[in-house]
Amino acid sequence: xxxxxxxxxxxxxxxxxxxxxxxxxxxxxxxxxxxxxxxxxxxxxxxxxxxxxxxxxxxxxxxxxxxxxxxxxxxxxxxxxxxxxxxxxxxxxxxxxxxxxxxxxxxxxxxxxxxxxxxxxxxxxxxxxxxxxxxxxxxxxxxxxxxxxxxxxxxxxxxxxxxxxxxxxxxxxxxxxxxxxxxxxxxxxxxxxxxxxxxxxxxxxxxxxxxxxxxxx
Amino acid sequence: xxxxxxxxxxxxxxxxxxxxxxxxxxxxxxxxxxxxxxxxxxxxxxxxxxxxxxxxxxxxxxxxxxxxxxxxxxxxxxxxxx
Numbered sequence: 001x002x003x004x005x006x007x008x009x010x011x012x013x014x015x016x017x018x019x020x021x022x023x024x025x026x027x028x029x030x031x032x033x034x035x036x037x038x039x040x041x042x043x044x045x046x047x048x049x050x051x052x053x054x055x056x057x058x059x060x061x062x063x064x065x066x067x068x069x070x071x072x073x074x075x076x077x078x079x080x081x082x083x084x085x086x087x088x089x090x091x092x093x094x095x096x097x098x099x100x101x102x103x104x105x106x107x108x109x110x111x112x113x114x115x116x117x118x119x120x121x122x123x124x125x126x127x128x129x130x131x132x133x134x135x136x137x138x139x140x141x142x143x144x145x146x147x148x149x150x151x152x153x154x155x156x157x158x159x160x161x162x163x164x165x166x167x168x169x170x171x172x173x174x175x176x177x178x179x180x181x182x183x184x185x186x187x188x189x190x191x192x193x194x195x196x197x198x199x200x201x202x203x204x205x206x207x208x209x210x211x212x213x214x215x216x217x
Numbered sequence: 218x219x220x221x222x223x224x225x226x227x228x229x230x231x232x233x234x235x236x237x238x239x240x241x242x243x244x245x246x247x248x249x250x251x252x253x254x255x256x257x258x259x260x261x262x263x264x265x266x267x268x269x270x271x272x273x274x275x276x277x278x279x280x281x282x283x284x285x286x287x288x289x290x291x292x293x294x295x296x297x298x299x
Contacts, residue, residue: 129231133248133259140290 008066008075009040016044016071023048024055024108024143031059031076038077044070047109052076108143111212113205114154119217131157135167144171145215148197149205150180155188160195168196181205220268220297221288222261223249225281230259233280240274242267253286253294262288269299 013030015023027041039061041052049065049072056063061076118127119134138144148171150158157164158180172178178197185191185199208214224230234246242263249258263271268285275282286294 126227129227129234129246129259132246136245136247 008073009038009077010034011037011039013039013041015048016042019045019048024051027052027055027074027076028142031055031061036078038075041074041076043072043074046072048072049074051109108145109213110145111208111214112145112148113209113214113216114148114150114157115152115216117153117156132163135164135171139167139170139174144174144176147177147179147208149200149208150178151184151205152181153184153188155180155184156190158196159190159193161193162195165195172196179204218265218287218289219262220265221250221253221286221294222263222268222271222275222282223253223284223286224259224261225283227259229280229282230261232278233261233275233282236274236278236280237261237271242271242274244271250288250290250294252288252290252292268297272299 011030011034013023013027015026018026023041023043027039030039043049043052052074053063053065056074056076059076059078061078063077064075066073066075116127117131118124119130120127148168156162158168158178159165162168168178179200180194180197182191182199182201185194191199222233224233230246234244237244244267245262247260247262249260253260261271272285285297287297288294
């Protein structure tokens with residue numbers, strides 16, 4: 001992505017026409033390479049707008065969002081107390097929001113559907129080891145899923161005795177919604193042992209399957 | 218900053234994980250981080266306070282490792298010296 005100077009910031013990241021999570025990834029690359037410079041990221045959809053804004057806040061940038069026609073300009077200023085808002089040439093705009101940096105994690109666009117308590121096929125033993133490392137990697141990832149649903153045997157991972165409970169609790173603290181299927185918990189007789197997240201239903205899971213950017217594991 | 222103990226194989230890493238769990242030693246089995254290797258593998262992550270105890274336990278249980286490093290995400294790893 002080309003980096004140029006604009007009226008609003010030192011560097012511009014134009015990611016119009018690109019879907020989430022690319023706008024956040026590209027913004028992050030520029031922020032990592034130029035930590036002391038202000039960045040203007042231009043996107044053309046609300047999901048990317050919100051995610052870039054959240055990324056800026058998680059990195060303690062002063063963030064402001066401007067709408068120009070159908071596009072959104074998210075301005076990230078490192079370590080600033082105020083943001084200059086009088087910009088000639090931008091007409092008919094609304095300041096969508098201005099926030100100070102807060103310590104929140106960057107939520108990506110993905111919903112994860114866990115369908116069993118091990119990863120992959122071929123060896124359950126290997127799959128259970130992989131699952132341990134997977135959750136740990138997820139807690140350390142810069143971008144989190146918005147929601148993780150658990151169905152069938154995967155619901156065993158959200159109970160208090162689960163080897164994964166600490167990592168899942170950490171993910172919940174980091175803002176990830178954790179939700180386990182009530183039918184499945186009931187089937188395994190562990191509804192009273194849920195240690196993290198909420199108990200959900202098939203309607204919510206179905207809505208996620210048909211309406212969201214979902215990954216099944 | 219934590220300590221990472223690398224293993225030569227999946228078998229040794231999981232065997233160490235099982236042993237340390239049984240011995241009630243706080244640790245985490247994790248994927249070898251990219252700061253240490255481009256190759257996918259498993260390693261054990263422990264607090265520096267318990268590393269000597271862990272190394273003793275590995276020796277007692279005849280488990281060999283392939284290196285010990287200081288680890289913090291995003292920072293090049295330094296080798297740990299006892």
